[in-house]
Protein backbone atom coordinates (compact mmCIF):
# COMPACT_ATOMS: atom_id res chain seq x y z
CA UNK A 1 0.00 0.00 0.00
CA UNK A 2 1.31 3.41 -0.89
CA UNK A 3 0.70 6.08 1.71
CA UNK A 4 0.77 9.56 0.23
CA UNK A 5 1.37 12.20 2.83
CA UNK A 6 -1.03 15.12 2.77
CA UNK A 7 0.88 18.31 2.18
CA UNK A 8 -0.45 21.79 2.89
CA UNK A 9 1.04 25.06 1.64
CA UNK A 10 3.09 26.84 4.31
CA UNK A 11 1.31 30.12 3.61
CA UNK A 12 -2.26 29.35 2.56
CA UNK A 13 -4.75 26.49 2.97
CA UNK A 14 -4.18 24.83 -0.38
CA UNK A 15 -3.36 21.18 0.09
CA UNK A 16 -2.76 18.07 -1.98
CA UNK A 17 -6.23 16.62 -1.38
CA UNK A 18 -7.11 19.04 -4.17
CA UNK A 19 -5.78 17.39 -7.36
CA UNK A 20 -5.12 20.79 -8.96
CA UNK A 21 -2.71 21.79 -6.17
CA UNK A 22 0.95 20.90 -6.03
CA UNK A 23 3.31 21.89 -3.27
CA UNK A 24 6.90 22.71 -4.18
CA UNK A 25 10.08 21.75 -2.34
CA UNK A 26 9.97 25.03 -0.43
CA UNK A 27 6.56 24.08 0.97
CA UNK A 28 4.59 26.61 -1.05
CA UNK A 29 1.73 26.09 -3.52
CA UNK A 30 2.28 27.47 -7.01
CA UNK A 31 0.22 30.62 -6.44
CA UNK A 32 1.95 31.54 -3.18
CA UNK A 33 5.29 30.93 -4.85
CA UNK A 34 4.36 33.16 -7.81
CA UNK A 35 2.98 35.83 -5.50
CA UNK A 36 6.04 35.85 -3.28
CA UNK A 37 8.39 36.24 -6.25
CA UNK A 38 6.40 38.58 -8.46
CA UNK A 39 4.05 40.78 -6.45
CA UNK A 40 4.83 44.44 -7.12
CA UNK A 41 3.26 47.11 -4.90
CA UNK A 42 4.51 49.91 -7.18
CA UNK A 43 2.33 48.60 -9.97
CA UNK A 44 -0.72 48.87 -7.71
CA UNK A 45 0.13 52.51 -6.96
CA UNK A 46 0.10 53.18 -10.71
CA UNK A 47 -3.21 51.39 -11.03
CA UNK A 48 -4.67 53.52 -8.24
CA UNK A 49 -3.62 56.66 -10.13
CA UNK A 50 -5.30 55.25 -13.24
CA UNK A 51 -8.45 54.56 -11.22
CA UNK A 52 -8.60 58.18 -10.08
CA UNK A 53 -8.65 59.42 -13.68
CA UNK A 54 -12.26 58.17 -13.82
CA UNK A 55 -13.46 60.55 -11.10
CA UNK A 56 -16.12 62.78 -12.65
CA UNK A 57 -15.96 60.82 -15.91
CA UNK A 58 -17.72 63.33 -18.18
CA UNK A 59 -19.56 61.01 -20.56
CA UNK A 60 -21.96 60.09 -17.83
CA UNK A 61 -23.91 62.81 -16.14
CA UNK A 62 -24.85 61.20 -12.90
CA UNK A 63 -22.45 58.42 -11.87
CA UNK A 64 -18.80 57.75 -12.61
CA UNK A 65 -18.65 54.25 -11.13
CA UNK A 66 -20.86 51.30 -10.25
CA UNK A 67 -20.12 49.55 -6.97
CA UNK A 68 -21.34 45.99 -6.39
CA UNK A 69 -22.54 45.49 -2.82
CA UNK A 70 -24.16 42.79 -0.72
CA UNK A 71 -24.34 44.95 2.38
CA UNK A 72 -21.76 42.70 4.05
CA UNK A 73 -18.62 44.09 5.66
CA UNK A 74 -16.31 44.16 2.61
CA UNK A 75 -18.75 45.86 0.28
CA UNK A 76 -19.86 48.33 2.96
CA UNK A 77 -16.27 49.38 3.62
CA UNK A 78 -15.58 49.64 -0.10
CA UNK A 79 -18.62 51.80 -0.78
CA UNK A 80 -17.45 54.17 1.93
CA UNK A 81 -13.92 54.21 0.47
CA UNK A 82 -15.14 54.92 -3.07
CA UNK A 83 -16.98 57.98 -1.73
CA UNK A 84 -13.89 59.13 0.16
CA UNK A 85 -11.75 58.86 -2.98
CA UNK A 86 -14.15 61.31 -4.64
CA UNK A 87 -16.37 59.20 -6.87
CA UNK A 88 -20.14 59.55 -7.40
CA UNK A 89 -21.17 55.90 -7.27
CA UNK A 90 -24.26 53.95 -8.15
CA UNK A 91 -24.46 50.98 -5.79
CA UNK A 92 -26.02 47.79 -7.10
CA UNK A 93 -26.72 44.15 -6.34
CA UNK A 94 -27.22 41.57 -9.06
CA UNK A 95 -30.09 39.14 -8.70
CA UNK A 96 -30.06 35.65 -10.20
CA UNK A 97 -32.98 34.43 -8.13
CA UNK A 98 -30.91 32.40 -5.68
CA UNK A 99 -29.38 35.00 -3.38
CA UNK A 100 -31.00 35.31 0.06
CA UNK A 101 -33.62 38.06 0.20
CA UNK A 102 -32.04 39.79 3.19
CA UNK A 103 -29.01 40.71 1.05
CA UNK A 104 -31.04 43.16 -1.01
CA UNK A 105 -32.67 44.96 1.90
CA UNK A 106 -29.34 45.03 3.75
CA UNK A 107 -27.52 46.43 0.71
CA UNK A 108 -30.21 49.05 0.10
CA UNK A 109 -29.95 50.11 3.72
CA UNK A 110 -26.16 50.50 3.56
CA UNK A 111 -26.44 52.63 0.42
CA UNK A 112 -29.19 54.77 1.96
CA UNK A 113 -27.11 55.36 5.06
CA UNK A 114 -24.24 56.65 2.91
CA UNK A 115 -26.61 58.70 0.72
CA UNK A 116 -25.87 56.67 -2.40
CA UNK A 117 -28.38 55.61 -5.09
CA UNK A 118 -28.97 51.87 -5.21
CA UNK A 119 -30.43 49.45 -7.77
CA UNK A 120 -31.22 45.76 -7.67
CA UNK A 121 -30.61 44.38 -11.14
CA UNK A 122 -32.19 41.17 -12.41
CA UNK A 123 -29.57 39.47 -14.58
CA UNK A 124 -31.42 36.21 -15.26
CA UNK A 125 -32.14 37.54 -18.74
CA UNK A 126 -28.41 37.41 -19.49
CA UNK A 127 -27.99 33.67 -18.79
CA UNK A 128 -26.80 32.11 -22.04
CA UNK A 129 -28.26 28.90 -23.47
CA UNK A 130 -25.18 26.76 -22.86
CA UNK A 131 -25.12 27.94 -19.24
CA UNK A 132 -28.80 27.00 -18.80
CA UNK A 133 -27.81 23.47 -19.82
CA UNK A 134 -24.96 23.67 -17.29
CA UNK A 135 -27.46 24.56 -14.55
CA UNK A 136 -29.54 21.49 -15.50
CA UNK A 137 -26.48 19.23 -15.55
CA UNK A 138 -25.31 20.62 -12.21
CA UNK A 139 -28.71 19.90 -10.63
CA UNK A 140 -28.51 16.32 -11.98
CA UNK A 141 -24.99 15.79 -10.67
CA UNK A 142 -25.95 16.99 -7.20
CA UNK A 143 -29.07 14.73 -7.18
CA UNK A 144 -26.95 11.57 -7.39
CA UNK A 145 -26.62 9.25 -4.43
CA UNK A 146 -23.31 9.33 -2.59
CA UNK A 147 -21.16 6.35 -3.62
CA UNK A 148 -17.39 5.84 -4.05
CA UNK A 149 -17.83 6.26 -7.80
CA UNK A 150 -19.62 9.59 -7.28
CA UNK A 151 -16.64 10.72 -5.25
CA UNK A 152 -14.39 10.03 -8.24
CA UNK A 153 -16.87 11.76 -10.54
CA UNK A 154 -16.89 14.87 -8.31
CA UNK A 155 -13.11 15.09 -8.29
CA UNK A 156 -12.86 14.58 -12.05
CA UNK A 157 -15.59 17.08 -12.61
CA UNK A 158 -13.97 19.65 -10.32
CA UNK A 159 -10.68 19.46 -12.23
CA UNK A 160 -12.48 19.65 -15.58
CA UNK A 161 -14.64 22.57 -14.40
CA UNK A 162 -11.56 24.71 -13.80
CA UNK A 163 -10.88 24.55 -17.54
CA UNK A 164 -14.24 26.15 -18.19
CA UNK A 165 -13.67 28.99 -15.72
CA UNK A 166 -13.37 31.64 -18.43
CA UNK A 167 -16.51 33.58 -19.32
CA UNK A 168 -15.60 32.86 -22.95
CA UNK A 169 -16.13 29.12 -22.46
CA UNK A 170 -19.25 27.93 -24.25
CA UNK A 171 -19.07 24.45 -22.83
CA UNK A 172 -22.09 23.04 -21.01
CA UNK A 173 -20.82 21.28 -17.93
CA UNK A 174 -22.03 20.08 -14.53
CA UNK A 175 -20.10 22.36 -12.18
CA UNK A 176 -19.14 20.92 -8.79
CA UNK A 177 -17.97 24.42 -7.91
CA UNK A 178 -21.21 26.27 -8.66
CA UNK A 179 -19.58 29.70 -8.33
CA UNK A 180 -18.00 29.23 -11.76
CA UNK A 181 -21.47 28.88 -13.22
CA UNK A 182 -22.61 32.08 -11.56
CA UNK A 183 -19.53 33.92 -12.78
CA UNK A 184 -20.37 33.09 -16.42
CA UNK A 185 -23.45 35.32 -16.14
CA UNK A 186 -22.24 37.84 -13.58
CA UNK A 187 -19.09 39.10 -15.37
CA UNK A 188 -20.75 39.74 -18.77
CA UNK A 189 -23.61 41.42 -16.86
CA UNK A 190 -21.13 43.88 -15.34
CA UNK A 191 -20.17 44.78 -18.87
CA UNK A 192 -23.72 45.12 -20.20
CA UNK A 193 -25.13 47.03 -17.25
CA UNK A 194 -22.21 49.46 -17.09
CA UNK A 195 -22.22 50.04 -20.87
CA UNK A 196 -25.99 50.68 -20.77
CA UNK A 197 -25.36 53.55 -18.34
CA UNK A 198 -22.25 54.87 -20.07
CA UNK A 199 -20.08 53.89 -17.07
CA UNK A 200 -16.62 52.43 -17.61
CA UNK A 201 -15.77 51.34 -14.09
CA UNK A 202 -17.07 48.64 -11.76
CA UNK A 203 -15.65 48.47 -8.24
CA UNK A 204 -15.98 45.33 -6.13
CA UNK A 205 -15.03 44.54 -2.54
CA UNK A 206 -13.09 41.41 -3.45
CA UNK A 207 -9.95 40.77 -1.41
CA UNK A 208 -7.71 39.31 -4.10
CA UNK A 209 -6.18 40.24 -7.43
CA UNK A 210 -8.50 40.62 -10.40
CA UNK A 211 -5.94 39.68 -13.01
CA UNK A 212 -2.86 37.49 -13.17
CA UNK A 213 -0.90 37.73 -16.39
CA UNK A 214 2.63 37.25 -17.60
CA UNK A 215 4.66 40.07 -19.08
CA UNK A 216 5.99 38.92 -22.45
CA UNK A 217 9.26 40.85 -22.19
CA UNK A 218 10.37 40.19 -18.63
CA UNK A 219 8.44 36.93 -18.11
CA UNK A 220 7.38 38.29 -14.73
CA UNK A 221 3.89 37.59 -13.47
CA UNK A 222 1.72 40.60 -12.88
CA UNK A 223 -0.85 40.65 -10.07
CA UNK A 224 -3.31 43.42 -10.92
CA UNK A 225 -6.11 45.11 -9.04
CA UNK A 226 -7.74 46.32 -12.26
CA UNK A 227 -8.79 44.21 -15.22
CA UNK A 228 -9.95 45.47 -18.57
CA UNK A 229 -12.69 43.58 -20.36
CA UNK A 230 -14.10 44.20 -23.79
CA UNK A 231 -16.90 41.90 -24.85
CA UNK A 232 -18.33 43.78 -27.82
CA UNK A 233 -16.30 45.61 -30.46
CA UNK A 234 -18.85 48.43 -30.75
CA UNK A 235 -18.81 49.22 -27.01
CA UNK A 236 -16.00 50.79 -24.94
CA UNK A 237 -13.97 48.59 -22.56
CA UNK A 238 -14.96 48.14 -18.94
CA UNK A 239 -12.51 48.18 -16.03
CA UNK A 240 -13.23 45.86 -13.13
CA UNK A 241 -11.52 46.88 -9.91
CA UNK A 242 -10.91 44.77 -6.81
CA UNK A 243 -10.43 47.77 -4.56
CA UNK A 244 -9.35 46.03 -1.31
CA UNK A 245 -6.49 44.38 -3.19
CA UNK A 246 -5.58 47.57 -5.00
CA UNK A 247 -5.37 49.37 -1.64
CA UNK A 248 -3.63 46.38 -0.01
CA UNK A 249 -6.28 46.41 2.66
CA UNK A 250 -6.23 44.15 5.72
CA UNK A 251 -9.25 42.93 7.66
CA UNK A 252 -8.22 45.24 10.50
CA UNK A 253 -8.64 48.21 8.11
CA UNK A 254 -12.14 47.01 7.24
CA UNK A 255 -13.03 46.70 10.93
CA UNK A 256 -11.75 50.22 11.52
CA UNK A 257 -14.01 51.64 8.78
CA UNK A 258 -17.01 49.70 10.05
CA UNK A 259 -16.43 51.17 13.49
CA UNK A 260 -16.37 54.67 12.03
CA UNK A 261 -19.67 53.95 10.30
CA UNK A 262 -21.25 52.43 13.39
CA UNK A 263 -21.95 49.30 11.33
CA UNK A 264 -23.40 46.50 13.42
CA UNK A 265 -22.56 42.99 12.40
CA UNK A 266 -25.89 41.28 11.53
CA UNK A 267 -26.83 38.53 14.00
CA UNK A 268 -25.16 35.24 13.23
CA UNK A 269 -22.92 36.78 10.60
CA UNK A 270 -19.20 36.28 10.73
CA UNK A 271 -16.59 38.61 9.37
CA UNK A 272 -14.91 35.98 7.23
CA UNK A 273 -17.25 33.84 5.24
CA UNK A 274 -17.55 31.31 2.48
CA UNK A 275 -19.80 31.98 -0.52
CA UNK A 276 -22.55 29.83 1.05
CA UNK A 277 -23.39 32.73 3.38
CA UNK A 278 -24.47 35.03 0.58
CA UNK A 279 -25.64 32.54 -2.07
CA UNK A 280 -28.27 29.83 -1.71
CA UNK A 281 -26.89 27.84 -4.63
CA UNK A 282 -23.47 27.70 -2.98
CA UNK A 283 -25.21 26.82 0.28
CA UNK A 284 -27.18 23.94 -1.26
CA UNK A 285 -24.05 22.47 -2.84
CA UNK A 286 -21.63 23.11 0.01
CA UNK A 287 -21.90 20.02 2.22
CA UNK A 288 -22.02 17.46 -0.61
CA UNK A 289 -19.08 19.11 -2.38
CA UNK A 290 -17.08 19.30 0.84
CA UNK A 291 -17.77 15.65 1.67
CA UNK A 292 -17.11 14.23 -1.79
CA UNK A 293 -14.13 16.37 -2.75
CA UNK A 294 -12.48 16.04 0.65
CA UNK A 295 -11.88 19.80 0.73
CA UNK A 296 -14.16 22.82 0.82
CA UNK A 297 -15.09 24.17 -2.66
CA UNK A 298 -14.17 27.71 -1.49
CA UNK A 299 -10.80 26.68 -0.07
CA UNK A 300 -8.91 28.06 -3.07
CA UNK A 301 -10.80 31.37 -2.90
CA UNK A 302 -10.18 31.91 0.81
CA UNK A 303 -6.59 30.75 0.32
CA UNK A 304 -6.01 33.62 -2.07
CA UNK A 305 -7.19 36.03 0.66
CA UNK A 306 -4.52 34.47 2.86
CA UNK A 307 -1.88 34.64 0.10
CA UNK A 308 -2.41 38.39 -0.28
CA UNK A 309 -2.35 38.87 3.50
CA UNK A 310 -5.95 40.02 3.93
CA UNK A 311 -6.73 37.35 6.51
CA UNK A 312 -4.73 34.77 8.41
CA UNK A 313 -4.62 31.08 7.68
CA UNK A 314 -6.40 30.38 10.98
CA UNK A 315 -9.22 32.78 10.12
CA UNK A 316 -9.70 31.11 6.74
CA UNK A 317 -9.61 27.64 8.28
CA UNK A 318 -12.30 28.59 10.76
CA UNK A 319 -14.56 29.98 8.02
CA UNK A 320 -14.18 26.82 5.91
CA UNK A 321 -14.99 24.57 8.86
CA UNK A 322 -18.50 25.96 9.05
CA UNK A 323 -20.41 23.87 6.51
CA UNK A 324 -24.15 24.46 6.15
CA UNK A 325 -26.64 21.64 6.08
CA UNK A 326 -29.16 23.40 3.92
CA UNK A 327 -32.62 21.91 3.70
CA UNK A 328 -33.00 22.57 -0.03
CA UNK A 329 -31.16 20.70 -2.78
CA UNK A 330 -29.35 22.33 -5.70
CA UNK A 331 -32.27 21.33 -7.92
CA UNK A 332 -34.82 22.88 -5.56
CA UNK A 333 -32.87 26.13 -5.29
CA UNK A 334 -32.64 26.39 -9.08
CA UNK A 335 -36.32 25.54 -9.49
CA UNK A 336 -37.32 28.18 -6.97
CA UNK A 337 -35.16 30.66 -8.88
CA UNK A 338 -37.04 29.56 -12.04
CA UNK A 339 -33.80 28.80 -13.84
CA UNK A 340 -34.60 25.12 -14.40
CA UNK A 341 -37.93 23.26 -14.54
Ligand SMILES: [Zn+2]
Nearest residue numbers: 009012029032
Ligand atom coordinates in the same frame (compact mmCIF):
# COMPACT_ATOMS: atom_id res chain seq x y z
ZN1 LIG B 1 -0.31 28.71 -0.92
